[in-house]
Structure formats: structure tokens, C-alpha cells
Amino acid sequence: DTAVSQTPKYLVTQMGNDKSIKCEQNLGHDTMYWYKQDSKKFLKIMFSYNNKELIINETVPNRFSPKSPDKAHLNLHINSLELGDSAVYFCASSQDTGEQPQHFGDGTRLSIL
Amino acid sequence: SQQGEEDPQALSIQEGENATMNCSYKTSINNLQWYRQNSGRGLVHLILIRSNEREKHSGRLRVTLDTSKKSSSLLITASRAADTASYFCFPGNQFYFGTGTSLTVIP
Numbered sequence: 483d484t485a486v487s488q489t490p491k492y493l494v495t496q497m498g499n500d501k502s503i504k505c506e507q508n509l510g511h512d513t514m515y516w517y518k519q520d521s522k523k524f525l526k527i528m529f530s531y532n533n534k535e536l537i538i539n540e541t542v543p544n545r546f547s548p549k550s551p552d553k554a555h556l557n558l559h560i561n562s563l564e565l566g567d568s569a570v571y572f573c574a575s576s577q578d579t580g581e582q583p584q585h586f587g588d589g590t591r592l593s594i595l
Numbered sequence: 596s597q598q599g600e601e602d603p604q605a606l607s608i609q610e611g612e613n614a615t616m617n618c619s620y621k622t623s624i625n626n627l628q629w630y631r632q633n634s635g636r637g638l639v640h641l642i643l644i645r646s647n648e649r650e651k652h653s654g655r656l657r658v659t660l661d662t663s664k665k666s667s668s669l670l671i672t673a674s675r676a677a678d679t680a681s682y683f684c685f686p687g688n689q690f691y692f693g694t695g696t697s698l699t700v701i702p
Binding site for chain 2: 517523574583586589
């Protein structure tokens with residue numbers, strides 16, 4: 483069984499469109515994250531939710547909006563996509579905040595045309 | 596930030612050799628974690644070392660931590676082609692990874 487699953491795996495779309503990426507974890511974890519990995523493999527956190535509450539919100543354009551309907555799901559909606567949004571987006575979860583090992587999904591590769 | 600910085604950026608070795616990669620960080624931590632990322636996949640947690648530990652082993656992995664120097668190292672012994680991946684350190688409870696060390700193990 484996949485522990486952290488994200489869909490879609492690939493997303494190719496035009497500049498200016500709105501798109502969503504979904505993430506689900508079946509580990510019973512309380513905390514979920516969204517990361518962005520650029521072409522140089524630098525991995526940076528975007529958001530973190532603990533029990534559906536936003537606890538980390540890094541310097542991310544407000545075109546990006548996370549939504550956590552329950553603690554097993556953390557979706558990412560992106561409005562007005564720009565060329566610079568092209569990256570791989572990873573969802574992750576951990577048992578609690580802070581220092582627990584994180585479990586990652588396999589990423590969503592977003593390409594903006 | 597607590598961003599870990601891995602060194603070297605790239606490492607290429609023959610199968611059977613040992614691989615050592617290093618990590619430096621900036622401020623005090625409670626623990627440090629190492630992760631592996633295979634091409635096209637998400638990160639996989641390898642090992643966690645607490646700030647009161649100096650060394651930890653897990654199979655062919657050996658991790659050291661020097662809190663006075665704010666550095667850690669990951670040693671993979673008897674490397675295999677399947678160890679080819681990028682390796683990231685994750686200091687403390689901040690959420691920044693570096694760019695990793697890209698390890699290539701040549702069969």
C-alpha cells in the first residue's frame with residue numbers, strides 16, 4: 483500500500499491556467515507538508531499542516547493555496563500558473579511536527595508551457 | 596535558516612568502495628536526519644542521529660555528528676550500484692534541505 487500518494491504524477495499545462503495537486507497519506511500522521519524541488523534539486527518547504535491547521539507558510543506567492551479537508555489529505559491549488567512554477571512538488575507527512583522522520587510521495591512534475 | 600549543506604555536490608565511485616558525504620548546518624539542533632532520493636522518486640528516510648549521539652550505524656550506513664563543528668557525515672560502506680542516488684541531510688526541526696550529494700556507483 484502506498485503510504486503517501488499524490489496525483490497527478492505529471493502535469494503539463496499552459497501559463498495562466500489554474501491547477502490542483504492532491505495528496506493523501508494512510509499512515510495516520512498528524513502533520514503534512516508541501517515541498518518544491520527546483521531543477522538544481524534544491525528542496526524547500528512551502529506549507530505544513532498539523533491536524534488540519536496551517537503551521538508553516540513560507541514565502542510563497544499567494545497564488546498557491548493549500549487545503550486540508552482532513553488530516554489525511556493536503557491538496558495544493560495553484561492559480562494563474564507562471565513559467566517559474568515549473569518544478570517537482572512533493573507532499574510529505576510525519577507523525578508529529580518537528581523532528582519526526584518524514585515520508586514523501588513520489589512527486590508531481592509540473593511543466594508550464 | 597537551518598539549511599543543511601551537503602558536500603561534495605557529486606561523487607562517483609566504483610562498486611565495493613566506500614562513499615562519504617558531509618553535511619554542515621548553522622544553528623543548534625536536536626537531531627539530524629539523512630535521506631536518499633532515487634531519480635524520479637520522493638525522499639526516503641535513512642537514519643536519524645540525536646544531538647547527544649556521536650555515531651550511529653544502520654546496516655551499511657554509518658552516521659557521525661559533531662555538534663561543536665555543526666557537521667555530520669554519512670558513510671556508505673561496500674557500495675552497490677543500487678546506492679546510486681542523491682543524499683540529503685536534514686538538520687533539526689526546520690524544513691530546509693540542501694541540494695544534496697549526487698552519488699554514482701559504477702558497476
